[in-house]
Amino acid sequence: MNTTALIRPAWTPATIALMVIGFMVFWPLGFAMLAYILWGDRLDGFKRDVNRATDGIFKGCRKASYRASANVGTGNVAFDDWREKELARLDEERNRLEEAREAFEEYARELRRAKDQDEFDRFMAERNRSNAPAAASKRGGKSTPGLLDE
The missing domain is CATH 1.20.5 (Single alpha-helices involved in coiled-coils or other helix-helix interfaces)
Incomplete structure (x- = not known):
């Protein structure tokens, strides 16, 4: 999406004003604007998925019409x-x-x-590395490897 657009799915002054005006005029409009602000960035993926699904559904129709037009000969x-x-x-x-x-x-x-x-894996290794000295001091210097420490 264009990040310089005036109305984009983000907390900008324009979108906040539209949301407030929407709530004042007709409350579902305010909720619609709030939903757009929160989840509007997912619309591209949703649109792509819907297009792919409808393409799959209508693929058979296109093939049937294509075959029907292909059966017409020129002589x-x-x-x-x-x-x-x-x-x-x-x-x-x-x-x-x-x-x-x-x-x-x-x-x-x-x-x-x-x-x-x-x-x-990198996160878990860093987490285990940072937890290892604290866990060793609790047990009196004993350190056992594993995720579930007692």
Whole structure:
């Protein structure tokens, strides 16, 4: 999102004023503005998910209309054969590109998961390292490794 926009999902003077005016005019408008301020940054992901879902739903409709229009011939057998082959090749190319996109999304998802796991492991190591001297002094100098200290 454009961070220089006057009305953006953040606590800016403009959004606060719109929220207050919304509550004064009609209270659901105020709540709508409050929801936009709090959760508006998630709208892009929500819109992307909705678009992907509707694309999946209407994919069959597009294929059916595409096939219906492909069945109309020009009367020239050679041209119609060439057209069929080209349309089949384009379908294969589209499927290949869709598979590549899905593979990349899976790769990016795994990369984010690995990064999150690395950050979590680093956090736990720092936490255990900072808790180790305090735990050792409580037990009289004895230190046992583990997350669940008694």
